[in-house]
Amino acid sequence: MMKRGTNIVTNQPFFQKFTTANKQLYQQNIDLRNAVLRGPLGKLITPEEIVIEQNNQFYGITVADVLVATFSAYQKDTATVRLVSFAVDMSYQHQGLGSRLLRWALDDLKKQGYQQVSLSAHEFYLKQGFKDVGNPTTNQYLGVIDFDMQYMIETRKKAKNEIILCFFYRVFPTLNVIMTIRSYLQIYHCCIRCPHV
Numbered sequence: 001m002m003k004r005g006t007n008i009v010t011n012q013p014f015f016q017k018f019t020t021a022n023k024q025l026y027q028q029n030i031d032l033r034n035a036v037l038r039g040p041l042g043k044l045i046t047p048e049e050i051v052i053e054q055n056n057q058f059y060g061i062t063v064a065d066v067l068v069a070t071f072s073a074y075q076k077d078t079a080t081v082r083l084v085s086f087a088v089d090m091s092y093q094h095q096g097l098g099s100r101l102l103r104w105a106l107d108d109l110k111k112q113g114y115q116q117v118s119l120s121a122h123e124f125y126l127k128q129g130f131k132d133v134g135n136p137t138t139n140q141y142l143g144v145i146d147f148d149m150q151y152m153i154e155t156r157k158k159a160k161n162e163i164i165l166c167f168f169y170r171v172f173p174t175l176n177v178i179m180t181i182r183s184y185l186q187i188y189h190c191c192i193r194c195p196h197v
Helices: 023-041 047-052 097-111 123-127 160-171 177-185
Strands: 014-018 057-063 066-075 080-088 116-120 137-139 144-146 148-152
Touching: 014 023, 014 097, 023 057, 023 066, 023 080, 057 097, 066 097, 080 097, 123 148
Parallel strands: 080 116
Antiparallel strands: 014 057, 057 066, 066 080, 116 148, 137 144
């Protein structure tokens, strides 16, 4: 499998985003989820469940072309995405790969414009900044306790200083003091987005 312009297989973690169209990674995803999540419960992933997740976005980490951590996400509404089926190969657990994969995926979801991420899990996600949003419920099919949780993705709002600087650009567009004001307010990078600059 080609990775970022090279065909060298390494033992370094490689972050991947994929869909069900990537048959090799998707099959590894199913195998890993069955081994870690579903096998111990005696409830392997069914063909009906595979159909349901056809439009999900999948995130994973491969090491030497083998998927060792994965989960998927689906859109609940225009602002919210839900994370499901987080699995890390037993031999790679407690090494921080799950946390790194989650942070990488949250950054990707933010770039896609989502404002909220929801899931049902608990201890791992509490450590990652998710909050409980309801009482635990019993998943009758799997016979496990589920926790509804959410993570609020930070969205940048225009700072008061940025608005003042936009005012200065509008009123005094030719003054050289603008660079001094920019430096003083330490928001030069924010003002580049100002339509008056």
